[in-house]
Amino acid sequence: MEFDLIVKNGVIVTASEVLPEGLEIGVKDGKITCIGTGLPSTHNTKIIDAEGAYITPGGVDSHVHLAQANSPTGDGWETGSRSAIAGGTTTIIAFASQEREDTSLYPVLKDYHATAKDQSYCDYGFHFILTNPTPEILHDELPVMAEKEGITSVKLYMTYDALKVNDREVLNILFACKALGMTTMIHAESHDMIAFIIDGLERNKYTEPYFHAIARPRIAEDEASYRAISLAELADAPMLIVHMSSDVAVNHVRDAQTRLLPIHAETCPHYLFLLSEKLKAEPHDHFSGAKHVCSPPLRHDPKDLEGLWQSIANGTFTTFSSDHAPSKYDHTGGKKLGLVDGIPRFANIPNGLPGIETRMALLFGQTPACQPLEKARLSLPRFVQLTATNPAKLYGLSGVKGSIAPGYDADLVIWHPKAAGACTISQSMLHHDMDYTPFEGVEVGNWPRFTVLRGQVAWSQAEGVVGSLQAGKFLMRGRGEVVGGRVGGVPRGMGVEERAYWL
Structure with a gap:
């Protein structure tokens, strides 16, 4: 068989194991067709020598905000997908957002397809944000x-x-959604708790960016997460709680999972690496904390970070996304909407941080590939689960994306051998259309040397983004899988027959 591409001399990592050295990946027509040794090549076969480096599946970032009307200074499809490819992500799932006045999803979908068509360096899909779930829309x-x-x-x-x-x-x-095999994602924070606290902070004139973290305490996330899980348990429906930041809320998920409820959890890099002190003013810029305003907010104590890292390692978290939801900082239509007549108003600051390009390297840097074994926070297979395999399964891309195996799309990240890829994150090295990164100065132990999309090199660190803007294709997704737990359970305290009375 003649291959279009052979990747050799690497160490392949899957969601279950690190494969023996010396295996080669053969690619034909954009698909992985063979994993073996001594694969034959011709003068038409492109060869990539991994030089002993790890090879992982192309990243699947399942929580990305691009080209949204409520974020006019944020990344569009071209810049967001370019940034994704440069950071090792080959698939992104972004949000087509229904407005309150929208009575149908068809125009929403048509408009969002129009913004993305021929404007993406990587493959992509859509989630719907539902704000007006009418019976006609649901049924x-x-x-x-x-x-x-x-x-x-x-x-x-x-x-x-x-x-x-x-x-x-x-x-x-x-x-x-349960009846259709659809995955329901939920942003869980108690609206009334937050509104009550904001009223008090504004009344007492505590309106600097740091007070955003005070306004959305952990208990608001803890209560809403428990309530969301209870609703899902009553419905016997799979659910994913997005961007979790509180270890107490995550413990609610862990408890649900031990009872085999199909409850999934997601977290993001900023909740693992940053604390609320980032929202405090810098000496040269009293408003600089606005760069780090996101919801849920960054938490206060290093113990909060440690609790989340434990849940990364022990399997509680299902996915690790960027929640790339950026607004420019030095722009009157961006973060500086929170400056009203020169006075900071944290409640007016757009939420969200850029992070689509840095997601993969930040987590990979905490594996044994970059850390001594005793200091590594997660295994290499766990890295693959969180960044590629699990989101592909959860969102209906199993068998296509998220793994290195025959039949899958040839989406690969080829890292640098050993410490050759170590670098310090800076705004100047990134490919987004933003004017800052929240991870400025953070050291990572590796960076993608090559990103391969369906058998074609789309990013080479030596050459930059070499893929085509029209390379990305829309992904028709199937039914999502329940990655953990199962349906068919009965809520605690209810009889087996009770649902039949009211369904």
Whole structure:
């Protein structure tokens, strides 16, 4: 058999194991067709010598905000996907956002397809953000979206006036999505707790960026996460709680998982590496903390970080996403919306941080590939699970994305051998359309040397982004898998027959 590409002399890592050295990956027509030794090549075969470096699946970043109307200074598809490829991510799933006044999802989908078409360096899919879940949308439109449009996930908010849905609406959505095999994502924070605290802070004139972290305490995330899990348990529906930052909230997930509930959890780099002190003013810029405003907020204590790292290692977290939701800092339509007549107003600062390009390297740097074994925070297979395999399974891309195996798309990250890829993150090295990175000065033990998308080199650290802007294709996704737990359970305290009375 003639291969288009052979990657040799690397160490392949999958979600279950680190394979023996010396195996080669053979690629034909964009697919992995063979893993073996001594694969034959011709003058038409491109050869990549990994030089003993690790090879992992192309990253799947399942929580990305691009080209959203409520973030006019944020990344669009071209710059966001360029940044993704440069950081080792070959698949992104972004959000088509329904506005309150939208009574149908079809125009929302049409408009978002138009923004993405021929504007992505990597493959992509969409989630819907639901803010107006009418019976017509849930019963008539979602089945079409799942079965014909390849969109098999939705996101809900329990906070933000413009976005939040109430508990009854959450239940309606959970039941509808369960029937279709769709994954329900939920932003879990207690809206009323947060609104109450913000009123008090503003009344007492505590409005600097740092008070954003005070306004959204852990208990607001803890309570809402427990409530969201309870709603999902009543509905017997799979659910993923996004961007978790509180180890107490994560413990609620862990408890649900021990009872085999299909509850999944996601966290992000900023909750593992940064603390709320980043929201405090710098001497030369009293508003600089606005760069680090996100929700849930960065937490106060290093113990908070350690609790999340334990959940990274022990399997509680299902996915690790960037939640790339950027707004420029030095822009009147970006973070500086929070400066009103020169006075900081944290409640007006757009939420979100850039991070699509730095996600993979930050986590890879905490594996035995870059750390002594006794200091590594997670194994290499666990890295692959979190960054590629699990999100692919959860969001209906199993068998296509997220693994290195025959039949899968030839999406690969080839790292540098040993310490050759070590670097310090700086704004100047990144490819997004932002004016800062929250990870400025953070050292990482490696960086992708090559990113391969469907058998074609899309990023070479020596040459930069070499892929085509039109290379990315829209992914028609299937039913999501339950990665942990199972459906069919009965809520605690309920009889087996009780649902039959009210369903």
